[in-house]
Amino acid sequence: MRGRAVRVLRPAVGAAVLAGLVAAPWSVDDYTVALLARTLALGLVAVGVALLTGVAGLPTLGQTAPYAAGAYAGAVAGGRLSDVGPVQLLVAAVAGAALAVVALPLVLRARGVVLLMITLAVGELAVVLAGRWTSVTGGTDGLAGIAPIRPLWGLPVLATDRSRYLYTLLVVAVLTGLVLLVLRTRAGLLLRAGRDDEARLRASGHRVPAQVAGVHVAAGAIAGAAGSLLVTAQQYVSPADFGFDTSALLLLGVVVGGTASVGGALVGAVLVVAARDWLFGALPGQAPLVLGVAFVVAAYLLPTARSARPAPRRSTPTARPADAPRPAAMTGVRP
Amino acid sequence: MTGVPVDPYVVPALDGVAYGLLVFVAAAGLVLCFGVAGILNLAHGLLFAIGGYTAAAVLDGGWASLAVALAVGVAAATAAGALVAVLLARVATAGHLTQALLTFGVALAGGSLLVAAFGPDDPPVRVPAALDGSVAVAGHRYAAYRLVFIVVAAALAVLLHLVVRRTRAGMLVRAAVDDAEMVATLGVSPAVVRVGVLAAAGALAGAAGVLGAPIIGPGPDTADAVLLLSLVVVVLGGLGSMTGTLLAALAVGQIQTLGVALAPSAAPFLLFAAMAVVLAVRARGLATARTAT
Numbered sequence: 001m002r003g004r005a006v007r008v009l010r011p012a013v014g015a016a017v018l019a020g021l022v023a024a025p026w027s028v029d030d031y032t033v034a035l036l037a038r039t040l041a042l043g044l045v046a047v048g049v050a051l052l053t054g055v056a057g058l059p060t061l062g063q064t065a066p067y068a069a070g071a072y073a074g075a076v077a078g079g080r081l082s083d084v085g086p087v088q089l090l091v092a093a094v095a096g097a098a099l100a101v102v103a104l105p106l107v108l109r110a111r112g113v114v115l116l117m118i119t120l121a122v123g124e125l126a127v128v129l130a131g132r133w134t135s136v137t138g139g140t141d142g143l144a145g146i147a148p149i150r151p152l153w154g155l156p157v158l159a160t161d162r163s164r165y166l167y168t169l170l171v172v173a174v175l176t177g178l179v180l181l182v183l184r185t186r187a188g189l190l191l192r193a194g195r196d197d198e199a200r201l202r203a204s205g206h207r208v209p210a211q212v213a214g215v216h217v218a219a220g221a222i223a224g225a226a227g228s229l230l231v232t233a234q235q236y237v238s239p240a241d242f243g244f245d246t247s248a249l250l251l252l253g254v255v256v257g258g259t260a261s262v263g264g265a266l267v268g269a270v271l272v273v274a275a276r277d278w279l280f281g282a283l284p285g286q287a288p289l290v291l292g293v294a295f296v297v298a299a300y301l302l303p304t305a306r307s308a309r310p311a312p313r314r315s316t317p318t319a320r321p322a323d324a325p326r327p328a329a330m331t332g333v334r335p
Numbered sequence: 336m337t338g339v340p341v342d343p344y345v346v347p348a349l350d351g352v353a354y355g356l357l358v359f360v361a362a363a364g365l366v367l368c369f370g371v372a373g374i375l376n377l378a379h380g381l382l383f384a385i386g387g388y389t390a391a392a393v394l395d396g397g398w399a400s401l402a403v404a405l406a407v408g409v410a411a412a413t414a415a416g417a418l419v420a421v422l423l424a425r426v427a428t429a430g431h432l433t434q435a436l437l438t439f440g441v442a443l444a445g446g447s448l449l450v451a452a453f454g455p456d457d458p459p460v461r462v463p464a465a466l467d468g469s470v471a472v473a474g475h476r477y478a479a480y481r482l483v484f485i486v487v488a489a490a491l492a493v494l495l496h497l498v499v500r501r502t503r504a505g506m507l508v509r510a511a512v513d514d515a516e517m518v519a520t521l522g523v524s525p526a527v528v529r530v531g532v533l534a535a536a537g538a539l540a541g542a543a544g545v546l547g548a549p550i551i552g553p554g555p556d557t558a559d560a561v562l563l564l565s566l567v568v569v570v571l572g573g574l575g576s577m578t579g580t581l582l583a584a585l586a587v588g589q590i591q592t593l594g595v596a597l598a599p600s601a602a603p604f605l606l607f608a609a610m611a612v613v614l615a616v617r618a619r620g621l622a623t624a625r626t627a628t
Contacts (some may be wrong), residue, residue: 021516022477024478053432054405059431059432059435061435090450102611103611104612105611106610106611106614111374111430113369113373113374113431113434114458116375116431116435117369117375117566117569117570118570118614120375120377120564120566121563121567121570121610122568122610123498124562124563125563125567125606125607125610126607128563128606128607129604129607133604168365216503226338239507243441243559244562246444246565248377248436248439249438251432251436252436255432255436259432285451288443288444288447288449289443289444289451290439290443291443291448292439292441292443292444293435293440293444294441295436295438295439295440295441295443295444296422296436296440296441296444297440298436298440299429299433299434299436299437300425300426300428300437307518326429
């Protein structure tokens with residue numbers, strides 16, 4: 001019953017959200033439009049996080065690393081290579097994918113909490129790097145005054161907040177649509193199979209490591225492209241855009257949207273980031289406290305956060321992740 | 336040994352030892368949490384910051400104030416660690432994403448409360464007057480406090496090793512890492528072990544925060560910085576190995592001080608490169624290394 005209702009409602013909700021996003025720049029002020037464009041860029045990173053965390057079962061706190069790589073690569077390409085948006089997007093996506101490749105040896109074999117730990121360290125190290133590699137990134141001051149882009153060769157530059165927002169929306173919609181299409185193919189099926197029962201997938205002759213590598217690099221490319229969109233939207237970039245709190249907000253957005261739903265992750269991230277920005281305006285100084293309490297409440301209330309392990313509440317004495325089975329321990333036979 | 340040629344790297348190397356031992360004492364708590372409960376405690380940096388702010392508020396240059404700061408800082412951080420455990424107990428059967436959300440929420444809210452209580456600036460920390468000078472080490476002047484800190488932190492490391500290796504509590508912790516169900520059949524509640532471990536982790540982080548305040552001072556960024564360093568060290572050390580964590584912490588200390596002195600331009604990349612190299616070499620054992628010592 002519920003599943004059918006969701007199936008019917010989902011396209012309708014998707015269309016309504018899209019219509020609202022297209023209409024938004026005509027109903028709010030320029031500042032909010034610029035904020036929305038930034039939020040959409042983060043939403044695209046959340047699409048990659050959902051792809052990794054929900055679809056492939058590889059929880060991550062480190063997508064800010066390829067996001068940052070893409071942002072700086074896009075900004076540098078904008079200054080030295082081309083002011084055409086898709087060119088910058090491509091450079092940024094390649095940079096994000098390249099960073100994901102570099103991180104592969106670290107993440108390939110890890111799962112669960114271990115993976116969260118390693119990806120968080122990678123993400124934080126990327127921020128440290130961005131803050132110290134002054135010759136390229138401008139250090140903690142960042143890169144400011146980045147020139148506006150052209151959407152295509154020969155077209156005028158996007159001089160207004162509204163035009164930049166619409167460009168961002170278009171790119172996010174196209175890339176998210178692409179991800180959704182790919183997930184309907186066999187590749188999507190295999191990813192979910194790997195999440196649900198990796199050993200079985202491996203036993204049936206599938207190359208799970210190649211699959212993990214593929215989805216990790218793809219998510220890196222998506223985050224890289226999102227970085228370029230961030231630069232397009234706000235025309236400056238600094239390490240502050242990629243901090244620990246950004247990773248955590250993304251994770252919350254993905255959990256709010258339903259971890260296995262890519263579209264939901266986009267909407268969830270947009271909602272969470274918008275709520276954060278609104279809180280910072282409404283409660284100056286108090287926002288982190290309220291946000292922190294919101295995280296704790298979300299951990300208690302959100303079904304997707306809790307259902308990662310379907311066991312009844314008080315039956316299992318440990319919080320060991322479900323993906324670390326130890327058959328020897330269960331039988332009491334020790335080698 | 337005065338009269339030997341002046342070696343410009345003695346001071347950075349010593350600093351690296353002090354820094355590394357500080358990171359070790361801070362990271363040891365994270366290793367315990369992770370090894371026993373499989374918990375990624377994102378509030379761990381906050382526990383260190385609690386100790387640091389306590390030191391800044393209490394220390395007045397006398398020995399008594401150091402003792403008070405240590406007692407108060409350790410008690411507060413222990414309580415905070417236990418609070419995290421109690422909060423986590425309510426979602427004990429939920430997945431790791433829930434742990435990450437919850438502990439991050441605690442970190443965010445707690446950090447905000449600390450800044451509200453102590454202000455947004457980095458407060459100055461006064462070490463005991465007797466240790467405020469410098470001493471001669473191989474012909475160099477070196478801060479006396481850091482030298483004493485090295486001795487104290489090394490003693491703490493040895494003590495930790497003995498507790499985990501030789502005491503009943505340590506044995507239970509190690510047993511809980513290997514087989515929580517079996518520990519439960521011994522009549523020891525794994526939930527109690529978990530609260531104990533998170534409280535102990537808090538105590539370690541609090542002690543590191545108080546004693547290390549003159550080295551990594553308290554401030555709004557302290558919690559994040561310490562969490563990052565601890566994570567890197569725990570990951571490098573093999574995720575659950577105390578000895579590995581100690582070696583990794585000492586290596587990170589040298590990278591952060593000697594590395595900067597030797598190769599200033601490459602310094603930003605060194606930590607990243609070290610982590611990539613170590614993990615690329617020993618990635619096979621990473622996900623399975625789950626022993627507590």
